[in-house]
Amino acid sequence: MRLPKFSLKRCFIFIVVFCALLIFVINLREKELWNNKIPGTTAHQQGHRNYLQDNNVEKPESFDIYDSQPISSQTTSRPNPEEVEENESEGKEKIESDYDDDVLSTRPWYFTNGERYPKPARINKKTKKRLAKMIPSEDPRSDRITNQLMFVPNNYDEIRSEGKLKTILLYNGLGPWNVKQGRSLFLNAKCPVDTCQITPNRDRAKDADLVLYKDHYIPSGISKHSRQLYMLYFLECPYHTQHIKFPDVFNWTSTYRRDSDIVAPYEKWEYFDPRVRQIEQDRNYALNKTKKVVTVAWFVSNCSARNNRLQFAHDLGKYIQVDIYGACGNFKCSRTTADKCFDILDRDYKFYLAFENSNCRDYITEKFFVNGLSRNTLPIVMGARPEDYELSSPQRSYIHVDEFGSAKELADYLHLLDRNDELYNSYFKWKGTGEFINTYFWCRVCSMLHDEDSISQPKWYEDVNDWWRGQGVCTNGSWRKFQARKDVMLDE
Numbered sequence: 001m002r003l004p005k006f007s008l009k010r011c012f013i014f015i016v017v018f019c020a021l022l023i024f025v026i027n028l029r030e031k032e033l034w035n036n037k038i039p040g041t042t043a044h045q046q047g048h049r050n051y052l053q054d055n056n057v058e059k060p061e062s063f064d065i066y067d068s069q070p071i072s073s074q075t076t077s078r079p080n081p082e083e084v085e086e087n088e089s090e091g092k093e094k095i096e097s098d099y100d101d102d103v104l105s106t107r108p109w110y111f112t113n114g115e116r117y118p119k120p121a122r123i124n125k126k127t128k129k130r131l132a133k134m135i136p137s138e139d140p141r142s143d144r145i146t147n148q149l150m151f152v153p154n155n156y157d158e159i160r161s162e163g164k165l166k167t168i169l170l171y172n173g174l175g176p177w178n179v180k181q182g183r184s185l186f187l188n189a190k191c192p193v194d195t196c197q198i199t200p201n202r203d204r205a206k207d208a209d210l211v212l213y214k215d216h217y218i219p220s221g222i223s224k225h226s227r228q229l230y231m232l233y234f235l236e237c238p239y240h241t242q243h244i245k246f247p248d249v250f251n252w253t254s255t256y257r258r259d260s261d262i263v264a265p266y267e268k269w270e271y272f273d274p275r276v277r278q279i280e281q282d283r284n285y286a287l288n289k290t291k292k293v294v295t296v297a298w299f300v301s302n303c304s305a306r307n308n309r310l311q312f313a314h315d316l317g318k319y320i321q322v323d324i325y326g327a328c329g330n331f332k333c334s335r336t337t338a339d340k341c342f343d344i345l346d347r348d349y350k351f352y353l354a355f356e357n358s359n360c361r362d363y364i365t366e367k368f369f370v371n372g373l374s375r376n377t378l379p380i381v382m383g384a385r386p387e388d389y390e391l392s393s394p395q396r397s398y399i400h401v402d403e404f405g406s407a408k409e410l411a412d413y414l415h416l417l418d419r420n421d422e423l424y425n426s427y428f429k430w431k432g433t434g435e436f437i438n439t440y441f442w443c444r445v446c447s448m449l450h451d452e453d454s455i456s457q458p459k460w461y462e463d464v465n466d467w468w469r470g471q472g473v474c475t476n477g478s479w480r481k482f483q484a485r486k487d488v489m490l491d492e
């Protein structure tokens with residue numbers, strides 16, 4: 001018979017072709033993983049303040065970001081895995097089973113022009129719990145913001161059809177939050193989970209799902225029921241927030257601290273593709289900024305600060321020209337013309353001292369993100385710990401004062417950068433690789449209230465003051481760890 005023979009041959013050819021294809025695909029994937037430079041990533045970026053307001057309520061200031069960045073027309077089509085922090089095995093499983101290429105090619109909804117909305121949460125078949133990490137105990141190193149933004153309960157259709165809303169009581173009233181009563185906030189923001197409503201009515205203390213306090217705690221006199229959550233919100237750092245009188249009532253906190261339940265940072269950097277963190281820039285950031293001596297600019301309103309930042313600036317000034325703008329220095333630039341000031345800074349200065357007023361864990365404000373990173377000068381930072389900046393910033397985008405043993409050592413390094421444009425420019429390669437995203441605070445609050453896994457395990461702070469301002473949280477000195485950039489300096 002001819003037929004079986006013919007079929008065998010076919011089979012063989014098929015196997016050979018299949019193997020070749022497999023090897024080819026594996027090769028491609030390998031390349032993709034190792035090659036972390038891609039041309040044509042979009043440099044179009046927009047800043048978002050992560051303030052708490054509704055979209056249509058006034059924001060503190062308008063910040064022009066990246067006005068002088070070259071904008072390339074192409075957008076990256078690189079995949080954007082949802083949970084970078086996941087363990088490798090878990091991550092792989094996720095990519096294989098949850099996404100097809102089509103889904104991976106669009107950015108998540110919280111990016112500018114992002115279109116990918118979350119699917120119902122995936123569950124671990126054995127434990128019946130969601131896979132994504134959303135609460136601090138599950139992943140203390142991450143801020144879990146993107147996981148929260150991409151969370152939808154897996155039975156959300158049911159929940160929605162029931163028509164019940166989770167009630168959030170703003171105990172200090174609507175004023176401090178600058179939001180509207182009702183559900184509109186969640187609908188306007190197009191939150192993936194929007195079945196929540198806001199109320200300032202204190203009578204709802206008996207049945208609200210969440211009672212939210214901003215800065216102050218006022219006892220309601222009503223004992224809370226077991227499924228009710230109390231959350232404390234702080235915007236400022238411990239030095240500028242009040243001691244809480246009843247420190248054991250809060251289940252959740254929301255602050256800029258990474259170990260808060262709902263982290264509310266001043267800004268949140270997110271890569272378009274976590275594997276692409278540096279790209280070649282087609283401009284020289286040092287151009288026209290060479291006035292022989294390096295100058296450092298600084299806008300401050302309060303001269304005395306706990307961390308002695310002014311003293312440090314003066315010390316630095318002994319070794320390098322430091323121009324201090326504002327009330328504490330000789331250079332004038334009024335707040336009302338701040339934009340012009342920053343244009344000058346961008347044009348003339350190579351470095352910007354983004355010194356916070358306090359050295360506290362994770363305390364990184366718009367001084368760094370907006371006045372520093374979103375401009376084209378290199379920020380020199382003081383405030384949070386070096387490791388905090390590392391987790392919150394684009395890769396290689398700033399210099400921390402505690403990387404150096406003294407003001408003189410720092411000045412030496414700045415002189416080196418001043419002489420070496422290539423080295424200086426190496427601090428700008430992150431530009432165009434991501435975006436400061438809107439972290440949609442209210443959307444995340446609503447999502448979290450629908451997360452049975454979070455709500456069903458009782459949690460509260462035994463002493464919220466200790467957590468917030470206990471030992472090691474703030475320091476009036478430096479966090480210094482001498483991981484200086486000496487390696488780089490030897491290279492010259």
Ligand SMILES: *[C@@H]1O[C@H](CO)[C@@H](O)[C@H](O)[C@H]1NC(C)=O
Nearest residue numbers: 085086087088089090131138
């Ligand atoms: C993830 O990895 C860490 C250490 O690498 C390990 O301790 C942890 O158990 C892992 N978690 C899961 C869910 O596999």
Ligand SMILES: *[C@@H]1O[C@H](CO)[C@@H](O)[C@H](O)[C@H]1NC(C)=O
Nearest residue numbers: 068283284285287288289347
């Ligand atoms: C640098 O200065 C030159 C000459 O004044 C000017 O043409 C150019 O646009 C400047 N470049 C930048 C980036 O400011």
Ligand SMILES: *[C@@H]1O[C@H](CO)[C@@H](O)[C@H](O)[C@H]1NC(C)=O
Nearest residue numbers: 239301302303304305306357
């Ligand atoms: C300046 O900072 C100091 C110390 O942090 C503080 O005591 C003082 O009230 C501040 N002054 C103003 C005007 O904010």
Ligand SMILES: *[C@@H]1O[C@H](CO)[C@@H](O)[C@H](O)[C@H]1NC(C)=O
Nearest residue numbers: 248249251455457458459460
């Ligand atoms: C909230 O905190 C209280 C203690 O103040 C506790 O009894 C309760 O179980 C907590 N609830 C949840 C859902 O964690």
Ligand SMILES: *[C@@H]1O[C@H](CO)[C@@H](O)[C@H](O)[C@H]1NC(C)=O
Nearest residue numbers: 305306307308474475476477
């Ligand atoms: C800094 O802290 C130390 C000990 O904690 C204290 O003795 C010192 O007075 C503080 N310095 C300032 C300027 O507050």
